[in-house]
Amino acid sequence: MFAVLSVLRQPRAVIAGGFRSMSSCASGGSRREVSREARCLPCEGIGSALTTEQVAELVSSKTPKWTVTEGSKRIYRTWVRRNFMDAMDFLNRIAQVAETEGHHPDLHLTNWNQVRVELWTHALGGLTENDFILAMKVDALAEPRNQ
Numbered sequence: 001m002f003a004v005l006s007v008l009r010q011p012r013a014v015i016a017g018g019f020r021s022m023s024s025c026a027s028g029g030s031r032r033e034v035s036r037e038a039r040c041l042p043c044e045g046i047g048s049a050l051t052t053e054q055v056a057e058l059v060s061s062k063t064p065k066w067t068v069t070e071g072s073k074r075i076y077r078t079w080v081r082r083n084f085m086d087a088m089d090f091l092n093r094i095a096q097v098a099e100t101e102g103h104h105p106d107l108h109l110t111n112w113n114q115v116r117v118e119l120w121t122h123a124l125g126g127l128t129e130n131d132f133i134l135a136m137k138v139d140a141l142a143e144p145r146n147q
């Protein structure tokens with residue numbers, strides 16, 4: 001019982017670290033679940049990025065509206081929002097989710113209502129499951145909300 005309680009008292013990063021062998025940041029090892037409900041894991045430290053094939057499979061199955069950049073290093077998606085304030089609201093909602101997940105996108109706002117979100121795992125210089133988890137969460141934020 002003590003062991004369980006001691007784990008529960010650990011901060012998320014420590015618990016997640018305990019599962020690092022399953023995380024996308026571990027070199028090799030099993031890959032992990034990608035879904036809108038999944039949580040991002042801390043990604044600093046030695047790890048391996050997803051391969052081109054793994055990236056292609058995840059884009060196809062999980063984030064079909066996102067585009068892969070040269071060398072499968074990043075994914076991005078663009079939106080044209082209703083107006084400047086709607087674009088800023090969207091960016092701020094993305095920021096909240098990113099901060100909660102501890103995994104942060106590159107955010108671009110151009111021509112007052114065009115939003116581009118770019119995702120990559122800086123610690124590894126490539127893509128991990130974190131990027132796809134966050135992309136799915138961003139897609140959910142972009143859906144029209146019940147007015």
Ligand SMILES: C[C@H](O)[C@H](O)[C@H]1CNC2=NC(N)=NC(=O)C2=N1
Nearest residue numbers: 043102103104105120121122123
């Ligand atoms: C210490 C902090 O958790 C790390 O630096 C996080 C912050 N957010 C991050 N976001 C992204 N996209 N990649 C990272 O490697 C990353 N690392």
